[in-house]
Structure formats: structure tokens, C-alpha cells
Amino acid sequence: MSGHFITFEGIDGSGKSTQAKRLAERLRADGRDVVLTREPGGSVGAEEIRALVLEGDPDRWSAETEILLFTAARRDHLERTILPAVAAGKIVICDRFADSTRMYQGLSRGDLRGIVDQLHSLMIGRDPDLTVLIDMDPATGLSRAKSRQTAEERFEDFGQALQEQMRKGFLDLSREYADRFRVIDGAQDMDRVSDAVYATVTQYIEATT
Secondary structure, three states: OOOEEEEEEOOOOOOHHHHHHHHHHHHHHOOOOEEEEEOOOOOHHHHHHHHHHHOOOOOOOOHHHHHHHHHHHHHHHHHHHHHHHHHOOOEEEEEOOHHHHHHHHHHOOOOOHHHHHHHHHHHHOOOOOEEEEEEOOHHHHHHHHHHOOOOOOOOHHHOHHHHHHHHHHHHHHHHHOOOOEEEEEOOOOHHHHHHHHHHHHHHHHHHHO
């Protein structure tokens, strides 16, 4: 039985990572076999690339170099984690995937969306079955993200203007890929967001199983 590949997207500080974990816990409590993973990362090689792209000075890499690094990490992640789990009938929940690269590298420093899509088609060739977009006000999200005070704040250091651009871009993507995107209001109470996510995902699973 084929599994399901579900991704979470959103600007920094939107709460998507927390909601991905909560969804995994609820689905496991329902008796479902779930793999919770993340990007960049999710495999040994991809986790090594994660440190390269998320830490350090904002200008450490050009946008073109970042696209190549993210694509390399994604290919390894896809081969070693995502595809085997889906083939085994599991539900894969991934915190970010190609849509984040379409936004962050495709829009942040010039219009490179075409390059991102070309590389995706050539080297990845797989989109999620369902994408949950946690929509959040950019100022609130950036404040949340910066309050974490981790070493992985390279993109947050680009500032609020980038987060505003990313929010618009993600909402545009939700219309472009309306068949797989579901938008959840991240400004709600955390438990209400969790309930909305769970209802959306279980409805999808029941309709496609």
C-alpha cells in the first residue's frame, strides 16, 4: 500500500515545525506509521549540508550556490528517507521541501525561480501529495524566530522585508498549486491550529486511501 508524502511550509517563526511534530504525534496515536523529517536534512549527508546553508553570514553563499546545495541535500533525503518510507506505506511528514527553495532561493536575491524549477524537475521529480501552509504575519513570525536564539538564523538575519516577500510568495504558491496546498491561519491559538491541521490532513488521507 502506497504511503503519503505531506509537507509543511511557512515563513520563519510561523509555527510549522511545532505543528508538524504535533501532527505526527496525533497520527501515531491513531495507530498510523509516521516518519517525521525536515529540510534541509533528513539524512546523514543532507544534515551535513544543513550546517553549511543555515549557519554563518547572510552573504556566505550566492543564491545560485544555495540552490545547488539545497538540491543536493534534497536528492539525498529523497533517496534515503522519503521514497523508501512512502513505498513502505508510511506517512512522511516533512518540515519544508522544494516550495521553500522556490521561495527563499528563487525570490530572495533576484528572480531565480526558473532555475529552481529546472533543477527540481531534473534532479528531484517529486512534489508532495499534500502541503500544509501555516500562514503568519511576518513581523510576528520574525520576532518568534529571533527569540529562539539558535545558530541557524542566517535567513532570519535578512530581516523582515524578506519575510514579507516570502509570505506573499507562499500564498501565491498556494494558488499556483491549489490542488495540493491547504492554508491554515497560524495566528490562532496553537491548539486550534493543531486541530485545523489534523482535520485537514485526516480528511485528505481518508479521501485518498
